[in-house]
Amino acid sequence: MKRTVVYLRIGCCLLLLIMSLALSGCYDQREIDEMAYPLAVGLDVGRANILRMTLQLAAPLSIGGGGGGESGGGGGGAGGKPVSVITVDTPSIYSGLNMVNNVISKEINMSHAKVIVISRKLAEKGISKYIQAMMRGREFRPDMFIVVTDDPPDVYLREVSSVLESNPAKYYELLLGKDYSSYYPEARIADFHHAIERLDIEPTAVLSGINPKESVEEIDMMGKTGEHYLDEGRYEAGNVPAVSELKNVAMGTAVFRGGKMVGTLNGIESVCFQMVTGRYNHSYWTIPDITGSGNVIVMNVVQRKRPKTTVEMKDGKPYITVRLDLEGDYTSIQSTLEHEKYPEAIENKTIEVIRENVTTFLRRTAEEFDSDICGLGRFMKGKFLTWDEWEKFDWPSHYRNSEFNVEVKFKIRRTGLIIRLMMPELSAAPRVASGSVKGGWLCRYSHGPW
Amino acid sequence: MQMDKRIRFGRWEAIMLITNLICTKVFLYFNRMTAEDTGNAGWMMAAFTSAMALLFYFLVMSLYGKFEGMDILDIAEAGGGKVLRTITGFVLGGALFVLAAITMRKFSEDIKTISLPTSPLSYVMGFFMAGVIIAGLLGVESIVRHNAIVTPIATAGYIVILLGIMPNIDVTNLLPILGTGLKDILMKGFYRTSVFAELLVLFMLPPFLENPGDARKVGYVAITASSFFFVTGSLVYTLVFPYPTSMEPFLPVFNMARLIGLGRFFQRIESLFVFIWVMSALVYLSTVFYFGVYTVSKAAGLKYARPMMIPFAIILFSAAFLPVDLLSVIKIESEIINTWGWAVTFAFIGLVMIAAGAGKRAGRGTKGR
Incomplete structure (x- = not known):
């Protein structure tokens, strides 16, 4: 018994020696x-x-x-x-x-x-x-x-x-x-x-x-x-x-x-692409001011939730609805209007701009490229039970006929480090009398309560 | 057969042993095989297969009640004498030997493909052989206790891989929900109960268990744990690799681990995979080989199995080279072992138990008369 243990120990030592040489210095060694x-x-x-x-x-x-x-x-x-x-x-x-x-x-x-x-x-x-x-x-x-x-x-x-x-x-x-x-x-x-x-x-x-x-x-x-x-x-x-x-x-x-x-x-279409796929993180969006003065509002727009996408077939045509849920923070307001206090107009304008951009982008993918890069077909797959049925349906041949409906939810949440701007001459926009209302939006210097 | 008669180990060690034996294939091919069988519904097939395996095990164990504490060879001998014992021993030993040879070849080919591409196959296989021979000479206790350490580590590593890959999942990969169809899930799910073929080692374990009555519980726990890994493995794999791409990867978990990248610092996790996989593989081969030799030796009425280890290892080494190439190995694995394994593990063992039960009753009847 004792001899067996000695043999085993010697055997193990020999094996370790052989392995350490074999594993470190043979065929696949790389410097x-x-x-x-x-x-x-x-x-x-x-x-x-x-x-x-x-x-x-x-x-x-x-x-x-x-x-x-x-x-x-x-x-x-x-x-x-x-x-x-x-x-x-x-x-x-x-x-x-x-x-x-x-x-x-x-x-x-x-x-x-x-x-x-x-x-x-x-x-x-x-x-x-x-x-x-x-x-x-x-x-x-x-x-x-x-x-x-x-x-x-x-x-x-x-x-x-x-x-x-x-x-x-x-x-x-x-x-x-x-x-x-x-x-x-x-x-x-x-x-x-x-x-x-x-x-x-x-x-x-x-x-x-x-x-x-x-x-x-x-x-x-x-x-x-x-x-x-x-x-x-x-x-x-x-x-x-x-x-x-x-x-x-x-x-x-x-x-x-x-x-x-x-x-x-291009860049903006790539932004839309990422919004639709849910991979959008954040970027600055430049929105023309509602006064039409040539000024812009810049916002940091982030995706609050992943988009919700549904695909319905009507008369052999896919009707695709994409619901985007976004939020933004003001980073620059060039006009004299108190957008911080009354953000609804800018929110609506942003929704309009984003909806238009995303819809145009989606139409391009269908009509011009005939390529479902957003993977909208993934939301159609669920309507089939087996892979054979899905293959026979032939989604790529249907995609080019798609109709798109883009719904955008957008809220402005924060105003940056400034909650109201007191600069008298910020833009070339026609001055609006202090305290007056233009288009439902109060001008700056209204000194009104929040 | 006197070898290792005094060796005893507990329920935990036995559960770890059987779970590792069954689950090693998750690292190798199981996830891809489910995708090949049922498309993106592989996880459903895995769940169905697991349920069927539990049912079969329940049926077999309902026959085992009369033979509590005996291994399958003793049961065969009790019912059908030495002839049935020998036949049973050679069938089960042969099955374990085939499993060891094919798995040895597969592991070595995998290592050659991903880590040691320029080394000759025999050289790679030599390392596994060394481990298998040493484990065989050290005996079942070393194998089982080593298993009790390795299996939890391998499990933890596997779970890290599954969690690490979470950012890459896409739930829509599960659609269409029935994959290639319900018929495939049921039909192929039935014969894929063969993935539990290693359960036959459990029927050699009772004499080694501290409490022989634990064998039944060990089986249930091991099947449930393995089912969990089969289903989660297949599910996560389908969520990461969309069908039909999911049929491509040679080593599904390795390919999954290659995709993990959490920031710039947590990358190349496949090195962890290689570590846990090789540990798990070595223990698998040692166990299957040991029990293969032990079963054949016992069936042949040999007093000791240890002298048979080196000769059998040489035969194993040669047998592993019989398939001409890697695709032949995959074919044997998929179309023979994982299609007909259930016939040995559940049907044959069930038949042996029925025959033994009948023989025992007949013997008792004759005695009474």
Whole structure:
């Protein structure tokens, strides 16, 4: 018995020794500094081959050294830059990785890739085959962001610079995953892949582009709007009136049907898109003042509850009702009227503006894109008992005939840090006599009780 | 068969052992299998399957009353002599052996796919084999006590994954509510009671239990706990992966864990999955292998099972290589083990008990006369 215990102990020690050697030093051993980590993958239509693939590789020593010139161009072979870009023409993504492995000294590992950038040209041809390859791959992460750009991805990825953030990976996460900008959706590759295969929703991607403007003169050349303001949400990536060291701009949404891109949404339509899907967080809305003075009211609008959506079939047509429940806080009131005290008119105006925008957006998705990107079909599915019935119904063929009814509930809750403004001349609007009533709304300086 | 006769363990250890044996497949393929069978109504099928398993178990245990404290081989011997004992032992031992071989191959293929892609399969399998052999040599007590530690940890890890994935759920994924139809839920749900096939280990446990009468309760608790994990697992999986995409993932829980991202700091939770899954797998293989060898040894009338461990491990290692590829393993798992497992666990054991009961009565009658 004693001998058996001794043998067992010796056996266990030997096994531990063998395992510690076998597990740490054999076949799958990887040294972290022998790997190259792409942070972004660009896909475009190839010229010398089917696909043009661009990898934006992290230069870890430059990133670790604080980025830019701080590291003194130490590592990564990028001359101090936190990233290095390489482009190959290839028949497929994985063949491209093979080719890149022939060029660089380190083995490519995709496990830190944050974003896939697809050219509009390729997106319009269809990208399902590339998406499924990435979903099948062990190294590609399902939470990678998916971006479509008008510019060639090789140019785009060379222009992307993260001035405020030394770590480019974090830069992508902060830029594309942030919840305080509603002008583009959060689009992940896993959701995109699911949406391609589903009948009740279509995929979307972030629309991004290079802002080529180098000086404010170029903004001047974009033309004037006179006294009237142009809503900031009307822009799309690439034509935003901005001059910056940061060249890439994310603004808008790329709309797909199946795996093919069929159109784009601008910033404000992207806001509407997120409101309807319940992913809207908050953004500033600019509402024209009810006096028609050219002044605006700016509000921080948040989604109070997830939208309630119902779909009814009448005469073979889907009638879709979307109920939005929103609330807002004043952030700027340019006029002299006491909107803080009597917010109803602004609330009604906001409801009207939002309803109009959302309805127009929904009609575009149905009539122009024929693509149910909001997943309204999900609310139709419940009317069927089995999957066969649902498939036979063929929702995508019905969606284009949809009629939309948007109901908006909106309340102004807070006024910011100021509850009334006592400035005598705020705008060019005609002065209204103190204490008088215009259109049912009291002018400022009424000194009336709250 | 004298081995381990003095070894006793309690109800808790037995419940953990059986629950882990049944539930390991949740990590591997169960959720995908329910989606393949009934579309987005997989959770309903899981609930129906669980209810059927409870019913079958109740029926089998109603026959067990006369044999309280005996394992299935002793019951077979009591009713049908050594011939029935040998047949029963070889059938059950064979079933456990097939389960061990297929699961060993599947686990190793999974590890190769997600963690050790360039290592040869035999190398990966070698680690499992080492664990299985050591566990077999150390005996049932080590296996069971190790199980009592591992199962709660694996359960906690699994629950963390289910909770972590909550932000990704979409309730409309459950619609149309009946999935591919009621017929599929009932028909496929019936033969998927095979997912409880590992319950047959329970029928070898009574001699080891401190209170042999606990066997009945252990079964009920283990089936209920497993049902909970089957139903919640399938439900959450359907809520996260819409049908038909839900039929794609190779390792459903791993794929689910890959989607978890709570802020910038709580990401790549699949590493937790690999940890709990490998722990659970090793314990599963050790248990099934041990009881397989023990059952065959006892059926063959051998006094000790321990000398059989290494030879059987070598056979197991070779048998695991019989399926030509991963898809063959999945096919065997889905179309044989999880389709006909119920025939061994419930039908065969039920028949043995009926035969034993009849034999016992006949023996008593002859004696009386």
